[in-house]
Amino acid sequence: MGGLPLTGPGEAPAGAWRDIMPFLSPSLKELIAGVPPGYLAQLEEIRLRRDKPLMLGMAGRDFFVRKGGGLETRPEGGYIVEAGDLEKVIQNISGHSIYALEEELRNGYITLPGGHRVGLTGKAVLAGGRVKTLKHFSGLNIRVCREIKGIADRVIKHLIDYKADNVYHTVIFSPPRCGKTTLLRDLVRLISNGVPGLNFPGRTVGVVDERSEIAGCHRGVPQMDVGVRTDVLDGCPKAQGMMMLLRAMSPDIIVTDEIGKMEDVQALEEVFNAGVRVIVTIHGSSLQELVNRPALKYLLQLNIIQRFVLLGRSRGVGTVEKILSGNDLPRAGVKMCSN
Amino acid sequence: MLKLIGGLLVVSATGLAGWAVARVYARRPVELRLFISALQMLETEITYVATPLPDALDRVAQQVEFPVALFFRRVARELGQQAGCSAREVWNRALEWYFPKSALVRNDLGILRGLGNNIGISDRDDQGKHLRLAAEQLKMALAAAEESASKNVKMWNYIGLLGGLIIVLALY
Structure with missing residues (x-):
């Protein structure tokens, strides 16, 4: 089961950049509106750094915008971002209420309506050795959210457990930036809505979204389509969040991102014991690499994970390289016992 | 008879003029008090509830009385429109509009x-400090305004009436 290219069926919405326009300062708005629409459709990020040229990341490359409009690959002659631009953009994204975003500033990012992310840098204000908030903002990175519906269509059929009328315990793993979270989000949507073509009726999904990446919540409300039977705990630490969902929302499946710490694995164990299925993502390029990390080794030794999905970029971001079942583990060369 | 009617007209005209000037003096403490209580409401909204600024200003506008409500309503509405302006610009524009x-x-x-230079742009503690500072400054202005009101309201009422009488007597 290898080598499914995933980039085909789903495309990111071309008009996503329009969501971001209302948050820009008038002068930036004018400049960006002057960029050819064909480029804007591929807009990935807008970088604002104080007293540095405005930079747009499009189609995997960096562009600078000239003062009169028009794109440039070299920074000379580019529009220089002024303090006033940054101030206005920050005020707009915070709804003129920096004071209401203490938690977000501590984490260093804000989620906008539409699920777009704004990363911030500036001077950190410390209290008791921990970051309390940021001030004197100097840099902003507005990342356009790329919700790609349909990329899980070809994976979901390998994950359905018809005997239990549920999904298998699944681990999605890959090196960074191979589309784990994007695939996970689309899986959540499919599992939650149900897949009529596969005779799968849809189950209640609980999502612990510690970094607001799966559902892209803005003020607690998911901005991306995560399905009708999905409950999202936004910004909650994974281990605590899984317990809260388990007790409070009686989910059939619990989904979370970036498992790695021992406490996460312990919480997962509780979830297994409650008979709830689990789909998680993990950083790592091979099963052997996962086994080398003590917490994950423990997880694999429980021998309860039934499906492993390895993503890669061999045919573009989000290519499914391999789908293994739990029984394949010894054959895949993973030593399951420590002795 | 005609003279009497003319005289009455002159006296009532100057009396009204005096009363109008006196009213400005009498209104200032009232308005300052309204602003002080509005800022106190805003402080509660911001420091305890962390309500986003447009919503917080809107709530204040609903609770505070005319004419101060006009100012807060305008700021709340303009901030809600997301025209890309900073809160300071919107606040100052609304002040210029409200002042006359x-x-x-x-x-x-x-x-x-x-x-207005500081509203919304820092953490809660800091916002609380700025709001309390402005309220304190307004209270000082209020004390001065009350003092000048107690002097000037009566004075201008008298000036209006008596001035009219003097004109009438001089012309008679």
Whole structure:
């Protein structure tokens, strides 16, 4: 089961950049509106750094915008971002209420309506050795959210457990930036809505979204389509969040991102014991690499994970390289016992 | 008879003029008090509830009385429109618009403008400090305004009536 290219069926919405326009300062708005629409459709990020040229990341490359409009690959002659631009953009994204975003500033990012992310840098204000908030903002990175519906269509059929009328315990793993979270989000949507073509009726999904990446919540409300039977705990630490969902929302499946710490694995164990299925993502390029990390080794030794999905970029971001079942583990060369 | 009617007209005209000037003096403390209580409401909204600024201003506008409500409603509405302006610009524009309608003096306007430079752009503690500072400054302005009101309201009422009488007597 290898080598499914995933980039085909789903495309990111071309008009996503329009969501971001209302948050820009008038002068930036004018400049960006002057960029050819064909480029804007591929807009990935807008970088604002104080007293540095405005930079747009499009189609995997960096562009600078000239003062009169028009794109440039070299920074000379580019529009220089002024303090006033940054101030206005920050005020707009915070709804003129920096004071209401203490938690977000501590984490260093804000989620906008539409699920777009704004990363911030500036001077950190410390209290008791921990970051309390940021001030004197100097840099902003507005990342356009790329919700790609349909990329899980070809994976979901390998994950359905018809005997239990549920999904298998699944681990999605890959090196960074191979589309784990994007695939996970689309899986959540499919599992939650149900897949009529596969005779799968849809189950209640609980999502612990510690970094607001799966559902892209803005003020607690998911901005991306995560399905009708999905409950999202936004910004909650994974281990605590899984317990809260388990007790409070009686989910059939619990989904979370970036498992790695021992406490996460312990919480997962509780979830297994409650008979709830689990789909998680993990950083790592091979099963052997996962086994080398003590917490994950423990997880694999429980021998309860039934499906492993390895993503890669061999045919573009989000290519499914391999789908293994739990029984394949010894054959895949993973030593399951420590002795 | 005609003279009597003319005299009455002159006296009532100057009396009204005096009363109008006196009213400005009488209105200023009332408006300052309204602003002070509005800022206190805003402080609660911001420091305890962390309500986003447009919503917080809207709530204040609903609770505070005319004419101060006009100012807060305008700021809330303009901020809600997401035109890309900073809160300071919107606040100052609304102040310039409100000032000719109000009984405030330039000094009061300066206090409010100072608050506008800082509104919404820092953490809760800091916002609380700025709001309390502005409220304190307005209270000082209020004390001065009350004092000048107690002097000037009566004075201008008398000046109006008596001035009219003097004109009438001189012409008679």
